[in-house]
Amino acid sequence: MAITLAVKASIEMHCMSVDRITLDANILIYAIDKDANCKQEQAVELIEKCARTCDCVLTSQTLAEFYFAATRKGKVSTSEAKQQIADWQLLFPTILPSIRTVNYAMNAVEEHSLSFWDAMLWSVANENAVKRLYSEDFQPGVVLKGVEFINPFL
Secondary structure, three states: OOOHHHHHHHHHHOOOOOOEEEEEEHHHHHHHHHHHHHHHHHHHHHHHHHHHOEEEEEEEHHHHHHHHHHHHHHOOOOOHHHHHHHHHHHHOOOOOOOOHHHHHHHHHHHHHHOHHHHHHHHHHHHOOOEEEEEOOOOOOOOOOEEEEEOOOOO
16 A cells, blocks of 8 residues: 555645544554455545545554554564555644643543543544544444544444
């Protein structure tokens, strides 16, 4: 899934979406997992669609989780994982947690029964005006403070 700068420039010319979206690490892992079959195809298709919309961002947490899970599970080597992350960083801006992110995440754990790391992902997304978060880890269709959770595999 290596992306050249020329391809990135071509994709940026065809921006269509105004809603900011983000992807959870499970989407990225399925995209490189040859054993995921149908989910791999769906994940690759979603990532390609996100690249064409041009308002997809990735969180630093998502990239870190991808690296950890993909290398720990032996899906790719550490150098392949680093290269894949570099390719995604060419396609999508990376958003970072703020000083308040942890506090918002802890509140979301208490108020909405999210796991802490899911709450962190949601909190960073929320702080960065993300409207749709694609993941199979959240209850699909739920909208939490303007962020809709979408499971692309349903």
